[in-house]
Amino acid sequence: MGVDDSAAGAPEPPPALVPVPAARAIDLHSSRVVLGAAGSGWQFDLRADDPVTRDGMLMVPLITEADYYRAVDGDGDAYASLVPAGDVYVQRPEPGTGSPRPGYLIERLCDPDAPPVRRPYPASEVPHLVGRRVWFWTDGLFRDDFRCVSEAFEIDGDFCVRVVEERAWYRWRRTGLFPKAQDAYIQHLWTQ
Known part of the structure; x- marks a missing residue:
């Protein structure tokens, strides 16, 4: 962990x-x-x-x-x-689309008659992380198959969030078997 x-x-x-x-x-x-x-x-x-x-x-x-x-x-x-x-x-x-700041409503307006673009937001700027799918920067690349199972917390001065692989998260919901969680630096997580 x-x-x-x-x-x-x-x-x-x-x-x-x-x-x-x-x-x-x-x-x-x-x-x-x-x-x-x-x-x-x-x-x-x-x-x-x-x-x-x-x-x-x-x-x-x-x-x-x-x-x-x-x-x-x-x-x-x-x-x-x-x-x-x-x-x-x-x-x-x-590629290259980056992440705008969540900020003001005017920046989030879209066409309701077209499927919305899902922009990643830094997990540090998003409340209520439990259950959210996130991009996780691990081993030098992004993986998009993780879910948060905690809110942000502190370990030795670093801010972290506990995450699990999405497959294990859904298995946990289905069977009640606890997944193997890991602590991730919050600056390595973006919500989807």
């Missing part, structure tokens, strides 16, 4: 997750996606599989992230919903 002392510096922010129409994506298998339509709204925390054609229409199989990790763990079958490909957007990292 100790903090990795070899990487105390803060790297540049991870890229924003930009929604790309599923019909333009090459490989959808296990991709994180957004579902929705103009005038209705948007759902996140979904996974897709490769599109299929039903009655001449391109459809994308979708499951919740919880069902995805249940299937990955071999703990039962996941049943997908087939939705029109035109309502599905793949979340793709867009």
Whole structure:
């Protein structure tokens, strides 16, 4: 549960997750996606599989992230919903997009009829971290499959947050088995 002392510096922010129409994506298998339509709204925390054609229409199989990790763990079958490909957007990292400050509402305004871009925010600037998916700078690269299981705390003058791999987080929710947590420097975490 100790903090990795070899990487105390803060790297540049991870890229924003930009929604790309599923019909333009090459490989959808296990991709994180957004579902929705103009005038209705948007759902996140979904996974897709490769599109299929039903009655001449391109459809994308979708499951919740919880069902995805249940299937990955071999703990039962996941049943997908087939939705029109035109309502599905793949979340793709867009290099060089950085992270704006969360700040004022005017800076966060968007088009409600288009899937929103998910910009990373430094975990140090975001309240209520427990349960949030984060980018974690570890071993010299960003990983986007971690969840926070604590709020910020202090260890020997450094601010940290306890995190677990997302797969273990979903297993914990499903089975009650506690995951192996690790302490991460807060400057190595960005929320999604």
